Amino acid sequence: MNDILPDQTPVWQFLESSVKSVLAAYGYTEIRMPIVEQTDLFKRSIGEVTDIVEKEMYTFDDRNGESLTLRPEGTASCVRAGEEHGLLFNQTQRLWYQGPMFRYEKPQKGRYRQFHQIGIETFGMSSADIDAEVIMLSARLWQKLGIADAVTLQLNSLGSNEARAAYKEALVSYLSARKDELDEDSQRRLSSNPLRILDSKDPQTQLLLNDAPSLVDFIDEESRVHFTELCEMLDQAGIAYELNPRLVRGLDYYCKTVFEWVTDKLGAQGTVCAGGRYDGLVKQLGGRPTPAVGFAMGVERLILLLETLSAIPEAVKQPFDLYLAAEHKGLQTQLMVLAEQLRNELPNMRIRVHCAGLKNISSKARQSGAPWVVLVRSENDSLLANLWYNSEPTYDIQVNSLSGLLQQQQA
Template sequence: MNDILPEHTPVWQYLEATIKRVVGAYGYSEIRMPIVEQTDLFKRSIGEVTDIVEKEMYTFDDRNGESLTLRPEGTACCVRAGEEHGLLYNQTQRLWYMGPMFRYEKPQKGRYRQFHQVGVEAFGMASADVDAELILLTAELWRQLGMNDAVTLQLNSLGSNEARARYRDALVTYLREHFDALDEDSQRRLDSNPLRVLDSKNEATRVILEQAPVLTDYLDEESARDFAQLREILDAAGIKYEVNPYLVRGLDYYCKTVFEWVTDALGAQGTVCAGGRYDGLVKQLGGKPTPAVGFAMGLERLILLLEAMELVPVSARQTFDVYLAAEHKGIQTAVMLMAEELRRTVPGLRVRTHCAGLKNIATKARQTGAPAIILLKQLDGGELQGSLWCNDETEYDLVPEQLKARLLVLFGA
């Protein structure tokens, strides 16, 4: 699990603010769920034979002997909250959330056991246009972050439960003919979750899969029609994509459309955003049948991508706008009051006061990255005057009102 230090949090805040702005523009409302849920919620939703439930969840008994789990993902939590509070039945909802998730995985760069996700979920809409809306939303986010050329959209359709069952039988029949050549994980999954074999990274298994039945050949009429409508909207919007017949997603609740945004800008190809339709999950968790679709993206991976591509604007790394210090002893009270005045005069202005004596003022001011430095002094008559350093220029002997006016010009709305 990883600390996010003060030098890095401005980048996180920039990314989070951009995400909030984009999801808000599409009419999605924020929901906040608990970090701890009943373990059964994830067993019923994710699937007991998935890697997440089998190997990765942080599960413990509380003092009443009830099994609880730190949430490994957010969709099941969002469905539980929506159903519990009567938000889903015969309604449409567009929701989003952001926060930490927990999985016991092998730590590596950009992947930690506590990680942060943004999830976006749409309930009550069965047509493919809302699937397209979510993809358009993500494409707009990439555009605003400047990384649209670094990510590629992959699409697939898993079809209905019945169509998937027919495909599952065909796939199992084919893979059993090549059982001895499959990797150990794929052999184990053949009985419990054979579609996950399609996601294998083992080279020998990948060769076998090249001749395997293709899921799109088994689609039911409705799923094929929806997939065609989705592609039509994306084509009209100019969104480029690849149809990937091996894309199945790692959670049991997906059906019909699934998608991933992938990048190779961080080395080996990795997923930065993934989602799809899960029309059966609300009923599976005890609610009335409700169509639903959503996606999640990991913030750690996006931060790495922003930094690798040098897409973080200078303003996002700026910690303070003004560094305010006394030029001599005896006027620290005046400095503190002046700082309060500046914050009120220019809303949103970030002011740091120098509270460590008169030593190393310039050095400490530079360490904050503040673009403006004000040194205050008191004249014999008691009046305050200041010197303003900004953009390699210095203005001397400014009274407080002049200082406030200059800061309004520099940083005001």
Template sequence: MSNKITSIRGMNDVLPEQTPLWQWLEKRARAVLAAYGYQEIRLPIVERTELFARGIGEVTDIVEKEMYTFADRNDDSLTLRPEGTAGCVRAAEQHGLLYNQTQRLWYTGPMFRYERPQAGRSRQFHQIGVETFGIATPDIDAEVILLTARLWKELGLSDQVTLELNTLGDNDDRARYREALVAFLREHRDRLDEDSQNRLERNPLRVLDSKDPGTREVLETAPRLADHLGDQARAHFDGLRALLDAAGVPYVINPNLVRGLDYYGRTVFEWTTTALGAQGTVCAGGRYDGLVQQLGGKPTPAVGFGMGLERLVLLLEQTRPELPAPVAIYITAMGDVQTQALVLAEKLRDALPGVGIQCHCGGGGFKSQMKKADRSGARFALILGEDEVAAKQVAVKPLRDQSEQQQLSEDEVAQWLAARLAPKSE
């Protein structure tokens, strides 16, 4: 007998008992995005490798170490998308969505990075991403942050997350700062961790993102990017802060927040939590005004974010939101009444759209069927036996409280159930 085939390490199944929480999260995210007027765009999972090398940056960890890249039958180099922004820019430019237009777009789906699997970090992971194009002023930066703040409120996570904020300035600002930072770090090279030493000459801003305690100690006295900002970048950041203050969104300034992708400039932000250990970032983004031009388009201001669904699910598992059971009604079939049970189920689905109705199949005794009805999570079991069919009646047994069992006619059962299953306003 051959060995069983198992899933690839770091590419995980989401099982039926887990999916209701994912669906609950996704439903609320979609509602918030719709409330802000954002439109969904659906993007390919596979793109040309060049897109990510040019967009993300060839000296980033993602491109150097983490991408799933392969040659297809035409010997073209293709990559499973490690993030969504570059693909969204490619699609918007390719289909003419950016010419003299503003766009507010969002997408969701799996991303792929070859990383060490751990809690909240998988090799196949899922994101919701938002990208806006064509607006250069800080009000759109504020809007995408306000959107995320509203989502945390809808999910009951507002007290679990903290907004960290920084600005990377403009290209000239970063060039000046880079010189000062490299000069400082060279003086302390022997105290830096190995990754930071490697980044020092190639991508020195990433040293600011180091989690190594020794490197963090060195950075306490390093030059600050805030001291190298030009007037325009400073005014943009001050404008964003004023908008967030006016909206009552608290934040902390983190001068070492740089993000791991080369395309960011000016605003960068992260929503972090202390409830998930080392994997504390649940949402991150910022402004990337140069990326569209870098990928072949015209200069286009842009800002967006991505949020990891696995980490949000871990947070929600701790807060335990009350989820509706997927099945509200379970129809049992006692005796030779399976045909009538299936027909009753279809009639009720017509009368009660959106209500989960499961009809028992496969036979079995009364006790066995009632155990399955209870395990389904249903609020009501409909008991249909030969006597009920003959009398054109249905027995309705409440499963979640001590209410009395009802004997109803087939004509009135749908109305009786509808009155008790009416959705509560949210």
């Protein structure tokens, strides 16, 4: 788990504000869930034999002996909240959330045991147009962030739950006869989560999969039509994609559409956003049957991609517009009052007041990153302001003219 330091938070705020503006344009509303849930919620939704539940969850008993878990993902919590508060039955919802998730994994660059996700979940819409919308929304976000050329959309259909189960049975039968040729991780997954073997990076396992039953041969007709409609909408919208018949999601609740946005700029950690349809999850958790589709994006990984591509605007890195200091201690009270007046008159300007004595004013001003530096001095009972812009002397004016001048500069 890691700290996010003051020099890093402007980039997080830039990403978060960009996401919020896109979500607002699509009519999504925010929901906030607790980070602690009953353990059974994740066992029932994610699946007891998945890696997350078996090895990665932070689970503990509270003082009443109830098993609780720090949430490893947001979808199950969102479904639980929607069902608990009557948001789902016979309704359509477009929701989004953000916050920390927790998984006990080997830490690596861009992946921590406490990590952050921004997710969207939609409920009550079964047709392919909502699948298309969530993908179009994510594509628009990549455009806004300036990383569209660095990510690729991969797309697949898992079919209905029944079709997926039939395919799983055929895959297990094929691989069981060749178990000794599988890598160790895939041998373990054969009895617990066999579809994840399709994700294996082991070359020998991939060779075996070349002759394995194909998921496309098991897709039911309804799912096939649904997927065809989705692809047609993406084609018409000009959103490029790759069909990846081996793309599966690591959680048990997915059906029909699954997708990932991947990049080759971050080494092995290539997925920056992933999601799909999970029509059976609400019923699985005790609610009425409700179609649903959504995705989650990893904030740390997106920030790493922004940094790798040098896609962070310079304005994001510059923390202050104006650094305000006084020539001597006797002017400090007047300086503080002046700062408040400027904040009233220039609400969009960020102002930092020098409050550390009279030493090192120049170096502190440089450290702030502020392009404008103002030194207030007194002369013949008048207050004057010396202005520097990017370390160059620019103006020497009356203090009462300072606000108007800065307004002109902002314009």
